[in-house]
Structures are given as C-alpha cells and as structure tokens.
Amino acid sequence: MRKEFDDFDAWGEAVRGADLRLACDGVETPVWQLTVRQLGPLTLQMAHEGGGNLCFGGNTHRGTILYMPLGDPHQHVVNCERLDDRSLLIIPPESDFCIQVRKRSHAWCSVALPENTVVPHGTASRVVRADPMHVRRLKRLVEHATQAEVMDEAPASVQAEAAHQVTTAALSCVGLQEPCPALVGRPRVDRTDVVRRVVAVLDGDPLGHRSIADLASSVGVHPRTLSRVFHDTYGVAPRQFVRLRTLHAVRRSLRDGDPGQDTVARILARHGVWELGRFAGLYRRQFGETPSHTLRRP
DSSP states (O other), X not given: OEEEESOHHHHHHHOOSEEEEEEEEEESSXXXXXXXXXXXXXXXXXXXXXXXEEEXXXXXXXXXXXXXXXXXXXXXXXXXXXXXXXXXXXXXXXXXXXXXXXXXXEEEEEEEOOTTOOOOSOSSOEEEEOOHHHXXXXXXXXXXXXXXXXXXXOOXXXXXXXXXXXHHHHHHHHHSOBOOOOOOSSOOOOHHHHHHHHHHHHHHOTTOOOOHHHHHHHHTSOHHHHHHHHHHHHSSOHHHHHHHHHHHHHHHHHHHSOTTTOOHHHHHHHTTOOOHHHHHHHHHHHXXXXXXXXXXXX
C-alpha cells in the first residue's frame, strides 16, 4: 500500500512500528511517500522524504527492526555514526534510536522481523556493517516486494517464499557483520540516553522557555556536554533543536485549527510566540509556506 503526503507530520504518523519525535529540517520537494507491505510475518516499509529530518524514535514493534538508507547512504547519521553502503541499523524491541539527515530529500527502507526471530547484538540499537553485497541484496528484495503490485494478488505460497528470502537475506547481513573498532580514551556519555531525557523534559513541559543551562541541569549533564551531544546526534545546537520542536508544534496546531474561528496570532500566542514577523520568516524557510497558508489548508 503506497501513500503520498504533502504534509510531513501526516507522513510521520503513518510510519509503522515506531514512536517517533520528528523535526523536518528544511523542505526540498514537498512530497513524502510511504509504502507499507505485510509480507507473511514481515512488515516492510519503503519511504521517500521530501526534506531533511531530525528523528528520535523508539521501536514499538514486538520484533527487531532493520533500517537501511536508500540512495546516498552518507546523508544519514544514525546514533551519531555516518552510514555507508555496508551499514544497517539494528533496532531491538523497545530500544531508542536517533537519525539525522540534514536539509535534503532522501529515502530509506526497513524490515520488521517477527517476534521470535533471534538477532544477536544485545538490547540497544546499534549500527552494524556487513558485506555490501549482502546489504544490496536485502535492499533489492525489500524494494521489489514493496513495489511489486502483483504481490497483493500473489498466492500465500509465493508470499511465504518472498518472506523467506527477505528473512534469510536480513539474517545474512546481521550474521556477517564487521567488528566495530575498539573505543579509546575516556568512556563517552550515552548520547542516546541524554537525547531521550531531553525529549522527555520537553514533552512534559512543551511551553517551558528554559535556558540551555536549565535544560542541561534537568537531564544531569554539563551544558557543554549537552551541546556536544546534540551536535553529534543531529548536527544542530540544543537551542536549534528546541526551536524546531516549537515550529512543528505550531504547525500541528495550525493544521488542526479552524480558519473560521482561529487566527495565526492567537495560535502562536498559545505556544508562547509573540514575535510574529520573525517567526513567520522562520516558518516559511522551514516548511515552504506561510503560517496562514497552513491554517487555510483543507
């Protein structure tokens, strides 16, 4: 089932198997696509995003999810690691992950494995690097299975064979991974955990106009550490990340508003935004349209 969206948030709500906190980092082409196919016990997804994305997410699927970039993999920074043509992100059930693609359209695919599939590598999400031939084969199988319309009408035996091929290719990738280089120097702070705590604080107090020092204190790290974590994870400063969240919160309110009853100024005021002209400029650069256009959108 393929769907096309002209709204980033609506696209994000359609993604399966993950609880996502998304921030659109610039719109290149205002089209987001998502294809979801249930292939026997597997859930396959293939997505095209019309702009950049700063994502913090958690796996809500009962099994492990494998995430792979399509196109240029070097656009993707996942859990602070830049991907290449050998890379996969392994996301065990209930684990968190961070994905950064800055200011450009991009594509990805994913495979959600059944609950009883044994995948090594522990309970935390992590990037692994496998034989590029195995990774390319897995991507081709996922793309073919999601794009082939005949798969909808295929008999159960054909779907079962396709699911078997995808599962075998997936396990070949995670079973033939290259060893990660050993860390040297002092232990690094768990950056995903810091981001998780920041997101929880911001979710609990969405209108809180706290300083970065206060935010760092709330999550138990030094402001310099907080700044380094966000630059490593998302390529932006914490203040930029908070501003992006505000932009998206306003966009959701505008999208859900009634143009006959609400005004842009009134909606912005609910989010603690008083500099209307400056905010409207930021909003247009971010989403490619004015706040009033979003409010009037059917």
